[in-house]
Amino acid sequence: MRAVGIAVFLGLLAGAWSQVASPVLRPDCDALEVEEAALVAQDYMNSQLTHGYKYALNQIDEVKTIPRPDGGENYVVEMDLLETKCHVLDPTPVANCTVRPRQETKVEADCDVVLSKVGGVLSVVAYKCKSEPESAEDVCLGCPQLVPLNDTSALQLVDASLGRFNRVLDNDTARFALLEVDRLATKPLAGTPQYLAEYAIIETNCTNDDDDNCVPLASPVARKGFCVAAGTPAFTAAVDCALFTNEVAPVDPTLNGTGPVAPPVVPKLQTTHGLKHHHRLSSVNVPAATGLLSESEESQEVVPVVKRQAPMDTLLELPVVPAVPLPPAAAPVLQLCPGRKRHF
Template sequence: MDKSIGTLLLLLSLLSIHTVCEGFALAPVELAPIPCNDKAVEKLSRLAATYINEDRNDGYKFALNRIANVHLHAQGPAGNVYYLDLDVLETKCHISSPKPWKRCDVRPFMETQIAGNCNTTILHTPEGYSYLYSYECTLVPDPPEKLQQTCPTCPLLLPVDSLQAVNAARLTLASYKRQSMLGAGLGVKKITRAAAQAVPVKASFVEYTVQECPEGVTEKGTCQRLTIESDTETAGFCAGSVHGEVHPEVHVACEMLKVQNVDILRPVQPQGHDLPQDPVIPTFPPVIDDPVNDPQPVPFDPTLPPVVEPAPIDPMPTQPLPFDPAVVLNPSNPLSSSSSESAEGLGNRQQPPSAADPFDSSSEEIGGPVALRPPFNFRYQRPDRKRRQALMENTPSHNPIFLSDFPSGPSPFRSCPGPSRYTTV
């Protein structure tokens, strides 16, 4: 008896272990690296750069430089999770610019390039949709010592809150206000980049965003006070430079991202004398030769062609020519009609029309009777879709699993890292 109970317990334990193993069999496939030159990987990498630029709200847009490493976490019916290690470069387009990152110019090394790396996680579903699950980007500018060795006269980066950067932004924005009607009420919102050089001429370079200032601007060029009714969104992006100290030479270029509150679209109203509404056509009285008010006859000009008199109308009625009507109705079937667009002989036209297909009707021509239309209560009967909806409702849902730590390590494939799209120092 004890032996049978022990055997039963052993069978139950084996059954439970088998059930647990079946549960683990449904777990995702183990993480594996894949080549960096795979077509699907290249497409997802470009899509990831687009998603990252759309999600960010500060700084400059990133351009994809190369694919450093890729890991695939296949999860069966839940789809595939891609872990993309991407190298990016900073462009000259602000993040609020509507231009796509593929059309933005990468900042050259003379202006201190900023390169970085983005760890991106993307889910690709079996239906063909891709979703950005997470990303983390780290950017590092080129060291100034390295830039000085390559280009000794190139400008070096400055802190964006330095006095030199603030003065350069104020001078360039004031110059833009004098040149353009759109910058009358603008103020500096945020300085995004600043640089300076000492040789051959002392110069400052600054880039900043602008916004509308309904309450005026301060001495630094920023808004005096922002109210709830005022527009606090970014109105544009400006880049300028100041060369010299005594009589500085200022250059500035701004890209307006929205229409300002400037009255430039109102049509110009006419000024001065009131113009008549309807034009007056001058008339001249006829020439009178005698007191009887008889008009002078028009002299005959032999160069003009002779006037042709119309032919007299014959009082006898004429028989109308036989014609083929556009649409002929069939008395036996009031909804059927036949069209006479084909070129037939005169003898064939006089024959009575044959019964046509009820759906072959052409009653839009002029000159013939119009065929009867469907009744007003006619409604299109949609097919029953309950069966398809039931299948969609019964489809089980699968939730993907994302790793908490981004996978790292060298790739066994020779295609990783991929080739660089841009040249760096």
């Protein structure tokens, strides 16, 4: 029993030392280094998306920094992002993208992200996200209401508006096909439902004089674009399509722009492109970093803590051990979190 008691005591002592030596720090959510980490996470997660829209940082909810054995540190960041109106194919930087307004049914993503900072360089280690459109009760009366992505009437507008773009509005000889439908909505107008559609298009091997047996060109040769249309199934009131430049391989900033480099291998942020739901960010976990990602909406401690003490009668049997002075603990600092909202 005495040996067990000594082991428990030494374990407690070692645990206390480890906590003092490697504390969990909680910087302010609006600190410059925290915002830098959040923006790195934002840009990386957007780079992993293959469908839907880019997301912009709205608010940093919580942040912890944990020292690393290599002298760097890990950032554990809880953050909220808002869907923008820039499609993932759009090369426009997120900072220049318009956040989708509430009246168009905003989509918010809640993300937990782990980043490492070694040698001053921030890298995403793991992340998980979930997103949902705002509930119907929060959407204003008379505003566009989302409809399923397989809504027959809305898809008729998609087909008609793309046909109009190919026949009338396209100034070159290429013919474009539907790549994906990203958002469909309806809005009452003079008693007749008006539909709104947003969809991506891809260049085919056809010209406008060819028949309908068109095949999309392979990437990165094929040009892609994004269309916004409004009208009824029988009449396309407006359609506006923007064509994007071909994809460019990412460049490693450490090479000073001298050549392309593949992005780091981290599981992609999955999206659901279903028939009944619009794009939603879903959970992604890296097994090695699971302990650093909170398992719920509430933040949890992500570093080891001192195990619960042994029963008092066991502690009383411990031999007298000379007191070992611990380094003085830093005075507690009040963390200012959550941070400011950048949009709404």
